[in-house]
Amino acid sequence: MASVLLSLLGLLSVLVLLLVLSRRIVKPLAESYEKQKQFITDAGHELKTPMTIISADADLAEMECGENQWLTDIRRQTQRLTALTHDLIYLSRMEEEQPKLQRIDFPLSDVTEEMAQSFQALARSQGKAFSLQIQPMLSFTGDEKAIRQLLSILLDNALKYSPAGGQLELKLEKQGRTVLLAVSNTASQPVESGKLAHLFDRFYRTDQSRSTETGGYGLGLSIAKSIVLAHKGKIRAESPDPRTLTVIIHLPA
DSSP states (O other): OHHHHHHHHHHHHHHHHHHHHHHHHHHHHHHHHHHHHHHHHHHHHHHHHHHHHHHHHHHHHHHHHOOOHHHHHHHHHHHHHHHHHHHHHHHHHHTSSSOOOOEEEEEHHHHHHHHHHHHHHHHHHTTOEEEEEEOTTOEEEEEHHHHHHHHHHHHHHHHHTSOTTOEEEEEEEEETTEEEEEEEEEOSSOOOGGGGGGTTSTTOOSOGGGHHHHOSOSOHHHHHHHHHHHTTOEEEEEOSSTTEEEEEEEEEO
C-alpha cells in the first residue's frame, strides 16, 4: 500500500510539473499569435484609407490627363492590395475564438444554385463543363453572407485551376445529421497527395509558377476553412485520381 501511494504521489507530482511547464512554454506562443492577429487587423484598417485615397487620386488624374497605361496599372494594383487587405482582415476575424456570425435560417439549396449559376456562364465561356447535383429544399442555420463567400471561393478556385475543356462538379445533399457540400474540378497539374494537407494554409500554392497567371494570394481556402470551422463543420481535400481535386465540407444540419 505504501509503494502504491508513493507511486501515485510521484505521478501526481510529475503531472503538476508538466502542467506548470507546458503553460509557461505555450503562453509566449499564444501571446505572439494573438499579437500577430491584432497586427493584421490594425494594419489592414490603417491601409484602407491610403488605398482609397490612391484610387481616388488615380481617377482624378485620369480626368485631367486622360487614360494611360500607368494610371491603369496604379488602379489595378490598388484593387489587388485592397482585396488582399480585406481578405486578411476577414481571415483574422474568422479565426477569433467566438467569431460574430449573423445566424439565420435560410434556403441553402436556393443559395447554392444561385451562386453556381453565376459561374456557369463563365465556365461555358472557357470551354469547361459544369454539372450540379443539388438536393432541393435544404435549409441551413448560419451566416448566409459567409456561406455565400464560401461557395464563391470554392467555385472560383475550381474554375481557376482547371484546364480548358476540364470538368467541374458541385454536389449538395443531406447525409444524416450533416449537410455535404463537395466541389470537384479537373486539375491542370497532377495532384500530389502529400500536398493536400497544406491546401488550407495561408499563402500556400501547389504551383508557385502560376501565381501571376491565376491571380490571388493563396488566402481563399484559408478563409473557406475559417468559415467552415466557425459553423462547427469539417473541411478536407481529396484526390480520387491524380487529375481530380475535390474539396469536401460537412456542416451540421
